[in-house]
Amino acid sequence: MSAPNTDLVRAGAKLQRLGFSPGASGNISVRDGDRVLITPTGYGMGDLDPDRLSVLDLDGTLVSGPRPSKEFPLHTAFYRRDPDAGAVVHLHSRHAAAVSCRPGWAERSAIPPLTPYFVMRVGQTPLIPYAAPGDPGQAAALEALPFSFRAALLANHGPVVAGADLDTAVDAATELEEVCALLLLLAEGERRLLSAPEIEELTTRYGSFWDIDT
Incomplete structure (x- = not known):
């Protein structure tokens, strides 16, 4: 069984290979009990060292290691609001960042239910x-939202995604990037969205969150 620090390094390298983390952008974390391992500030996702990761408590206090990414409040906010969250990925992936610059589709989802895989x-x-x-007020706003979700778009910035583990979070971030690419490809043209019964069947089967009245 691999260690959380090596899993984090592997996941970061994968996200950079996919082109979702240009330059030194993006950050990733994994929860290890009551501690959070997160990418240090200034490190590219493909340049991480398993022995040079920042370690925080759930309140964001640095326990050991180098100074963490300035986006650490987003990560700890997700862990505090969702005890099932085991990893968090924040990216500047191109299509999701582009969609984050547009008005949201609905109050509870910036993106409509285009595909079953997204839902x-x-x-x-x-x-x-x-x-x-790095504004802690934005993380507080995310933490305080009174409904369930595992991903969000930060306006004019990009996506942040939580998952039960690193593989799940990376897969969800990849799916989010793909649906954003489809949304931009469709532009303002006619499109079919999943119906309420179709959404309900998926969320019931897979345990995802979607408020049908959005």
Whole structure:
């Protein structure tokens, strides 16, 4: 069984290979009991060292290691609001970042239910109002939303996605990028969205979140 630090390094390298983390952008974390391992500031996702990761408590206090990514409040906010969250991925992936610059589709999901894979692997994805990167107020706004979700778009910035483990979070971030690409490809043309019964069947089967009345 691999260790959380090596799993995190592997996941970061995969996200960079996919082109979802240009330059030194993006950050990733994994929960290990009451501690959070997260990418240090200034490191590209493909340049991580398993022995040079930042370790935080769930309140965001640095326990050991180098200074963490300035986006750490987003990660700890997800862990505090969802005890089932085991990993969090924040990216500047191109298509999701582009969609984050547009008005949201509905209050509880910036993205409509275009595909079954988006609904079952990601679920409703709210748009969080703009704030400068690292602003703890934005993380507080995400934490305080009174409905369930495992992914969000940060306005004019990009996606942040939680999962039960690193593989699940990476897969969900990948699916989110794909549905955003489809949304941009469709532009304002006519499109078919999944119906309420179709959404309900998927969320019941896969345990994802979607409020049908959105």
